[in-house]
Amino acid sequence: MSKISHLIEMIITLQYKGLTTATELAETLEVDKKTIYRYISSLNKANIPVHTKKGRYGGFYIDQEFFMKPSKLSEEELQALLMSAQILTKENGFVYESELQKAVTKIKSLYINSDNELNYLNEDGNFKINEVGSLQNLQDKISQINYAMSRGRTLSINYFSINRNNLTIKKVDPYNLIFREGSWYIIGYYYKNDKVETFKVSRIQNLKVTEEIYMIPHTFSLKEYLDENWAIFKGDKNKIIIKFDEKVSEFIKNGKWHPNEQIQNLEDGSVLLTIYLDELDEIKSWILGFGKNAEVIEPVELREEIKKEIEYIYKKY
Incomplete structure (x- = not known):
């Protein structure tokens, strides 16, 4: 994870949790305490009001007047981003195609795992939203x-x-x-x-x-x-193999999806991700979120369920 990503997570953590120790921040961000102190210094230089409370029950805290919410893109903005990833290619003279594809994949993943809703992309690039609801904000x-x-x-x-x-x-x-x-x-x-x-x-x-x-x-x-x-999925009953093409292979290799995952590199730049789950439902929307960049190899049951979902979407549109 980049320094910018770490700094943003630190700000959000301090904003919502209040007083937080360097040890807690270090464990959460998976860095050492010296790095946390350097991050705090960087935030202060950027005029972000992070303060230190000394003593046995001390830690870092941020002014209550300071407030920052994670940005949330509108559906139109997401559509524009996805379209740009299709248009801006090396064939069209865009030299950063690979980096753009990685960025888009990461953003799609964040929206799949949004705090307020579960989203996934269908084959047409449109977002389908399933509210899980929240009686408390x-x-x-x-x-x-x-x-x-x-x-x-x-x-x-x-x-x-x-x-x-x-x-x-x-x-x-x-x-x-x-x-x-x-x-x-x-x-x-x-x-x-x-x-x-x-x-x-x-x-x-x-x-x-x-x-x-x-x-x-x-x-x-x-x-x-x-x-x-720490992993997105857990379980051990059903073996699942998913093939991801080269456009998203680096994102898959850099993620942590299952405690006992296996990732196999293929000659064409794609990868095979093997994980085990107790239930299949929890991974369907995640797979659909990758659109044409992912293919279920096994089990046949999950492959058929994905196929039916795509057929339903196709008929709908």
Whole structure:
């Protein structure tokens, strides 16, 4: 990730979380603490009001008057961006075609994983939007999560499951709140499964801070957890192989999609991504988001479902 991306994530994290330590920022951005201090210096030089609170319970914080939201493109702006990627090619004299394609792929990925909605592109380049809904806005949820962490209180969350397409009540001890790849996530102990898991804040319909008290085990390390568990998809029942052409192969190779993923380079510049999932539904919209640049090799069941989706879209248009 570039320095600019790190600086933006730092600003957003400080804006929403408030007082945050250098260690937390370093673990979230996967850099060392010295780099965090250099980033803070860079932000101050850019007149962004980041301050330091010294002492045992100190850290960095940003003026409450300062506010920055992640930019959100309109549908027309997205369409223009996609069209430009088709027009600006090396054949037409545009020498940065490869870089533009990578940038467009990254932006498409961010919109697939938006905090407020799940988007994907159909074959015509149009966006289809599936609202997962939110009875509480993002700022309210972030505020309550931070309050629960500061007081050591367990959360009761009403969580949307894409696999089961329903809402379930989950009891979670929030250990940390991180901003990754355009979305907010809770890292915390999930009572039902008796282990630490990741929960996407955008899938929380509503939450409640309970009176139950918890303490983070001294053996827990955010860095170790992220190193071992951070991935977009998880599971082990169904083997899935997807072929990505050379236009998006670098993006696939640079991402972390599954804890036990396998990526095979092919002679034509494309790659084969092999992962395992318990359910197939959660990956369909992600694959469709790559349009013609992705092809499901197996299982046949998923390939047929993608085919039916495309046929439905074709008839609709």
